[in-house]
Amino acid sequence: MDERTKQKYEARARVIKAMAHPSRLFMVDELSRGERCVCELRDMIGADISTVSKHLSVLKDAGIVEDEKRGLQVFYRLRVPCILNFxxxxEDVLIANARRMSATIRK
Amino acid sequence: MDERTKQKYEARARVIKAMAHPSRLFMVDELSRGERCVCELRDMIGADISTVSKHLSVLKDAGIVEDEKRGLQVFYRLRVPCILNFxxxxEDVLIANARRMSATIRK
DNA sequence: TTGTTAGTTGGCAAAATAACCAAATAGGTC
DNA sequence: GACCTATTTGGTTATTTTGCCAACTAACAA
Known part of the structure; x- marks a missing residue:
């Protein structure tokens, strides 16, 4: 695998890695319904606000969300809606897994 | 966030996390073109075969690939082709990022 | 200017990942 | 059986990721 190809997959992996966490996945899903401020997401997730803020900055660094400060609050929104296709x-994978599980149990 | 919702996002995150590595992303891409044995993937990736094997077992545990032993070799293939929609x-995110970068530089 | 609220940043300890080597296993060949 | 070859598994070390707390900044209000 040449260097260029390697870099291509590293760049892709960075984007996917940014979504590879339950809280961040939830945020993406929630933001698909419209912008939310950090405090709203914190209330929904129930973690420390600094934790939520760091998760959001991971998504932001990956280019998945963008933020806008209005008054005291910072609102985040999806920058690339197609991310929802994920x-x-x-879900299909999970359904297939569930089927496989029950098939295994039956054996 | 109730326990059931939390578990839903944890399950989703496990699938996405399984793809969140350059080598594993490459494997998924490569397997989309047809089944490959471990040694073929090792040759393409250029890592130790034990490393490649462990990456494949991560994808397998997540339900993304399945394997079949034929003779001495083990062949892997995609179990859920829609994974390619990712x-x-x-790519759209990366293109948007590149645009943002060049816009930032121009400033 | 003092206080209050919303959010970010730095730092740290715990947990999870990654890559390699060595050893074990499984299928074949001689 | 002895001997390859392909792959998996166990163990170790290095690196990365997480989540919390405390300290700091920004916007606004009294």
């Missing part, structure tokens, strides 16, 4: 397929 | 959107 969920459909991930 | 790439299109990830």
């Amino acid at each position: 969920f459909g397929c991930v | 790439f299109g959107c990830v």
Whole structure:
């Protein structure tokens, strides 16, 4: 694998890695319904606000969300809505896994 | 966030996390073109075969690939082809990022 | 200017990942 | 059986990721 190809997959992996956490996945899903401020997400997730803020900055660094400060609050929104296509397929994988599990149990 | 919701996002995150590595992303891409044995993937990736094997077992545990032993070799193939939809959107994010970068530089 | 609220940043300890080597296993060949 | 080859598994070390707390900044209000 040449250097250029390697870099291509590293760049892709950075984006996917940014979503590879339950809280961040939840944020993406929630932001798909419209912008939210950090405090709203903190209330929904129930973690320390500094934790939520860091998760959001991971998504922001990956280019998945963007932020806008209005008054005291910072609102985040999805920058690339197609990111939602992920969920459909991930769900398919989970459904297939569930089927496999029950098939295994029956054996 | 109630326990059930939390578990839903944890399950999704496990699938996405399984793809969140350059080598594993490459494997998924490569397997989309047809099944490959471990040694073929090792040759393409250039890592130790034990490393490649462990990456494949991560994908397998997540339900993304399945394996079949034939003779001495073990062949892996995609179990859920829709996983490829990921790439299109990830690419969109990267393109948007590149635009943002050059816009920032111009400032 | 003092206080209050919303959010970010730095630092730290715990947990999870990654890559390699060595050893074990499994399928074949001689 | 002895001997390859392909792959998996166990163990170790290095690196990265997480989550919390405390300290800091920004916007606004009294």
